Amino acid sequence: MxxxxxxxxxxxxxxxxxxxxxxxxxxxxxxxxxxxxxxxGAGAGSDTTLTVYAAASLTQTFQAIGQEFEAAHDGVSVEFSFGGSSDLVAQLQQGAPADVFASADQANMDKLTADDLQADDPQPFATNTLEIATPPDNPAGISSFADLAGDGVKVVVCAPEVPCGAATVKAEEATGVTLSPVSEEQSVTDVLGKVTSGEADAGLVYVTDVEAAGDDVTGVPFPESADIVNTYPIVALKDSDHADLAQAFVDLVLSDQGQGILEEAGFAQP
Structure with a gap:
């Protein structure tokens, strides 16, 4: 028991x-x-990459804005693809994955919206004008737009389909001067590269590019450029995997903080 x-x-x-x-x-x-x-939850404990396609002339300013955005959004990194606006919109039309698009002109943004790739209405956020850039010693003695057509002057411009190239065509029409460029580039940074490397006597770029280049170039303003203004629009993309973050980036660009960064680089408000 x-x-x-x-x-x-x-x-x-x-x-x-x-x-x-x-x-x-x-x-x-x-x-x-x-x-x-x-x-x-969204962004909690995981890394998120926001992809921004932007005109080449926005390189330095958008990198600075991107740093501010990353600082305000833990776990988010901003990846940029800079280039000629026409090339970028063509990539987006072909299905390249991106979250935000910023163009250097309205014409290329119109191509994007014609394919209904935007999440909302594009918003203008900056304007820019052309300026002549020469090597620091200005070897060809360029002092006006007409000088670019002088004998033996090696001038480089953007291709007509690129915003800075379209603006160059308008400058030719406004001045009555026809240029014979030694090359036509697909982005404004490529034009500037030809000048800083000594391959060209002059190039037509934006005021902001001359500002960013500092002592590497000499800027030569011409009065006709005041009437040839490129307006830059920005929009979040419809197929973005990070819709809220994409719109937040657009909002930062449009904010006082973003506008201050753009203004410091020489951009004007739209």
């Missing part, structure tokens, strides 16, 4: 211990699941 009672007691105790262990494990499992759920 005593032996049977002892065995029964031991078996009952073991069962209670096992039940207690199972309950403890279940409780731990609940805590783990709860922690996992709390980290599943």
């Amino acid at each position: 005593w032996f049977d009672a002892a065995v029964t007691f031991r078996r009952t105790g073991a069962a209670l211990a096992a039940a207690t262990l199972l309950l403890s494990l279940a409780a731990c499992g609940d805590d783990s699941d709860s922690g996992s759920d709390s980290g599943s």
Whole structure:
């Protein structure tokens, strides 16, 4: 009798211990699941990359704005693709993944909206005008737009389909001067590169590019440029995987903070 009672007691105790262990494990499992759920919100505990396609002339300013955006959004990094606006919009039309598009003119933004790729109405955020850039010593003695058509002057411009190239065509029409460029580039930064490398006597770029280049170039303003103004629009893209962040980036560009960065670089407000 005593032996049977002892065995029964031991078996009952073991069962209670096992039940207690199972309950403890279940409780731990609940805590783990709860922690996992709390980290599943947007951007919580995970890295997110926001991809921005932007005109080449925005390189320095948008990198600065991108740093401000990253500082305000933990776990988010901004990846830029800079280039000629016509090339960028062509990539987007072909399905390149991106979240935001900023063009150096309205014409290329119109190509994007014609394909209904925008999430909302594009917003103008800056304007820019042309300026002549020469090597620091200005070897060809360029002092006016007409000088660009002088004998032996090696001038580089943007291709007509690129915003700075379209503006160059308007400058030719306004001045009555026809240029014979030695090359037509697909972005304004490529034009500037030809000048700073000494491959060209002069190039037509934006005021902001001359400002950014500093002592690497000499800027030569010409009065006709005041009537040839490029307006820059920006928009979040419809197929963005990060719609809220894309709009937040657009909002930052349009904010006083973003506008201050653009103004410091030489951009004017639209």
